[in-house]
Amino acid sequence: MDGPAPPQPEEFLDTIVEFNKGTSYERLQPITDYRPDPGEARILYICRQTQGGRNRSQDSDDEEFVMKIKIQVPPRPASTDPTAPLSGPSETTEAELKALQTFRQSGLEGVPHLIDTKCTPQGPDGPFPGGYISYTVMTKMPGLDLMASKFWSLADEEKDERREAFLLVLKSIWRLGIAPYDCALRNVLWDPEQRKCSIVDFEHYDPAKDPINMHQKEEMQRWGLVQRPPPSHWAIEWGLIKEPGGA
Structure with a gap:
């Protein structure tokens, strides 16, 4: 018999977070949906600052941010x-x-900047x-994901x-020593007004090499912006990969 359903965020999260x-x-x-991962769950909200602080926007009291x-x-x-309560935050949160x-x-453009953070029991x-x-x-980065x-x-x-706009941002991120490896179209946004890309989600990354050594086509293949070549016949013959549609 299944146990009681786990509580949903609205049941235990405050509407105003101090x-x-x-x-x-x-x-x-x-x-996003309320998504369980190993050891923790996550959800992202749009939020708005309600009370002052050193990072309060000087341009608009209605500026929206993202709260993860x-x-x-x-x-x-x-x-x-x-199996025991932890004080947190998780390793992926610390990395981000x-x-x-x-x-x-x-002051890097095309990526989100930290505004505020806290961890509580x-x-x-x-x-x-x-x-x-x-x-x-x-x-909050403008635009819609690819x-x-x-x-x-x-x-x-x-x-x-x-693709050109994406590479400009990715190279600038690499110059700061960060090479994200959660590579997916959902993490690349396009702003149709500014004609610029941005990249989000930095929970997973490796130390980056100098972007002058970046293999641009391979990087775009990893992110899904360029199609990968079809598998070669010799790779299938030697059993290194399965034939498309095969068992």
């Missing part, structure tokens, strides 16, 4: 998930915080009382324009 130094943000609409919330969840049967802060300090209504809830507020905008249905000239 940070240090008197800063607070209001959670608005979610932009990550929550420790109970261990699953026969898993390696932590470091990247976002680096982007902010360098869950209350009794959370999925794993005493475990962590981490909050990361970052700048997967949602059906990149491969665009005209060749439009695809090439996005």
Whole structure:
């Protein structure tokens, strides 16, 4: 018999999230589903600052940001998930915080910047009382991701324009020593007004090489902006890969 359904975010998350130094943000609409991962769950919201602080926008009181919330969840049967509440944040959150802060300090365009962060214990209504809830507020990047905008249905000239803009941003990220490896069209956004790309999601990355050594076509293949070549006959014959459509 299944146990009780796990609580949903609205049941244990505050609508107004208070940070240090008197800063607070209001959670608005979610932009992802509530998704369980090994050891933790996550959800992203649009948010708006409701009370001042050193990072408050000077241009508009209505500026929107992105709030990423990550929550420790109970261990699953026969898993390696932590069995005790942790103070957090998780390793992937720490990695992203470091990247976002680096982007902010360098003033790099085409990537989100860190605005605010905190990590606090869950209350009794959370999925794993005493475990962590981490909050990361970052700048909201304009545009729609290339997967949602059906990149491969665009005209060749439009695809090439996005590829060139993507490479400009990726090379600038590499120059800061960061090579993201969660490579997917959903993490590349296109701003139709500025005609620029941005890249998001920096929970996973390796130390980057000098971008002068970047193999541009291979990188675009990894990110899904260029199709990979079909498998060679000798690779199939030697059993290195399966024949397309084969068992």
